[in-house]
Amino acid sequence: MTQRATASNSRTARGKRPGARLAGIDAARGLALLGMMATHVLPTFEPDAQLTPTWVGLVFSGRASALFAVLAGIGLALSTGKQQPLQGPDLWAARRGIALRALVVGAVGLSLGGLEVNIAIILVHYAVLFLCVLPFLGLGVKRLLPLAAAWIVVAPVLAFLLRPWLLAATPPLHLGHNPGWDDLGTPAALLGDLFLTGYYPVFQWIAYLLIGLAIGRMALTAAAVPALLLAGGAMVAILAKWASVLMMEDWGGRRALEEQLADPSYPLANLLQVNVAGVEQSGSWWWLATSAPHSGSTLDLLHTSGVAAAVVGACLLLGRLAEWVELDLLLPLRGAGALTLSLYTAHLCVMASLYQKPLPSGWTVDGVYWAQAAAVVIIGGIFAALAWRGPLEWVAHAANQLGRHQPARLR
Numbered sequence: 001m002t003q004r005a006t007a008s009n010s011r012t013a014r015g016k017r018p019g020a021r022l023a024g025i026d027a028a029r030g031l032a033l034l035g036m037m038a039t040h041v042l043p044t045f046e047p048d049a050q051l052t053p054t055w056v057g058l059v060f061s062g063r064a065s066a067l068f069a070v071l072a073g074i075g076l077a078l079s080t081g082k083q084q085p086l087q088g089p090d091l092w093a094a095r096r097g098i099a100l101r102a103l104v105v106g107a108v109g110l111s112l113g114g115l116e117v118n119i120a121i122i123l124v125h126y127a128v129l130f131l132c133v134l135p136f137l138g139l140g141v142k143r144l145l146p147l148a149a150a151w152i153v154v155a156p157v158l159a160f161l162l163r164p165w166l167l168a169a170t171p172p173l174h175l176g177h178n179p180g181w182d183d184l185g186t187p188a189a190l191l192g193d194l195f196l197t198g199y200y201p202v203f204q205w206i207a208y209l210l211i212g213l214a215i216g217r218m219a220l221t222a223a224a225v226p227a228l229l230l231a232g233g234a235m236v237a238i239l240a241k242w243a244s245v246l247m248m249e250d251w252g253g254r255r256a257l258e259e260q261l262a263d264p265s266y267p268l269a270n271l272l273q274v275n276v277a278g279v280e281q282s283g284s285w286w287w288l289a290t291s292a293p294h295s296g297s298t299l300d301l302l303h304t305s306g307v308a309a310a311v312v313g314a315c316l317l318l319g320r321l322a323e324w325v326e327l328d329l330l331l332p333l334r335g336a337g338a339l340t341l342s343l344y345t346a347h348l349c350v351m352a353s354l355y356q357k358p359l360p361s362g363w364t365v366d367g368v369y370w371a372q373a374a375a376v377v378i379i380g381g382i383f384a385a386l387a388w389r390g391p392l393e394w395v396a397h398a399a400n401q402l403g404r405h406q407p408a409r410l411r
Helices: 002-013 020-041 055-060 063-078 088-112 123-132 141-167 181-185 187-197 202-216 224-250 253-261 268-274 285-289 298-325 331-337 340-354 365-385 391-404
Strands: none
Touching: 020 055, 020 063, 020 298, 020 331, 020 340, 020 365, 055 063, 055 268, 063 123, 063 202, 063 298, 088 123, 088 181, 088 340, 088 391, 123 187, 123 202, 141 187, 141 202, 141 285, 141 298, 181 187, 187 202, 202 298, 224 253, 224 285, 224 298, 253 268, 253 285, 331 340, 331 365, 340 365, 340 391
């Protein structure tokens, strides 16, 4: 007891917090939030006939949301035993807690679904993803990695086969809008949209959480793991993109898809760089050869997962540097990353208040983004410095604790 108290006081005296070595995880989550906000506010295409991609579309589209999902898996791993997964009653208690937290996130998402805003809101899908990975929480990294690899290969093929069937139903099992409370009255359309036909198809996105769980089960505080994540993730991302370019450009995949679309003016080449979520990807197996953002293909999942792993590794290395220089360099980002549910919700409410309305005098779209980004970083930094939870994080945490409660067993 005395030794633990002395160590704790020593950390406090140096201005460090327990678990500071994993502050990079929260910082990566803060980066994901800022990247998603950028795709919501700033244009991803230039306003020309060819839809020329902007730097925001080229850098953040598909990658920021994937990073957000991979980090969800890492967070689940860290809260369920880290390298040694919980087992027995403790695992079941953790599953109950995560399920209740998912219900809170899902309720927030369904409530936000009523906002008039041109943004694909991820929270309901996020909550469903939490529920879908509950069976895998007791697995270690050696079982999670091959499972994630198999999911990345098989799920896109099954989705490609099933999606046309769902869209051909009468009415189509597709919402065309953010899920809201009213959609609970049409469960088939809601589930079809959430799992296969919507913007964030849960069926393929389970791969992100499996990869996140595998990363979270690694020894993240070991010296080599962050560097391995950075190097290995970058290599996977580059190879996946190279393979897609090879098949689409050199082997004729893009030309075949353009012929199928039968519109010579359709800027498919530019859409493949930024976002193909609005394109019906059916009728040609070449759709599975793309690595286009939001395509849900094997190469898309590999590329975005690799980017996510590399970002996590880089942030963990920055966390190590911050410890070495005894300066919390990541405070603003990790603060924002610890408040993502509250800050994301606030961001959506701000965007809804501006939707289809003229900007205030003197404001530009760039100004709207940077003002929100600054607010996110400042608020996050203040909450982190004061060790406060955000309001929605407090509710989600309370639900988690309620689910994890294990009444004392009678002897």
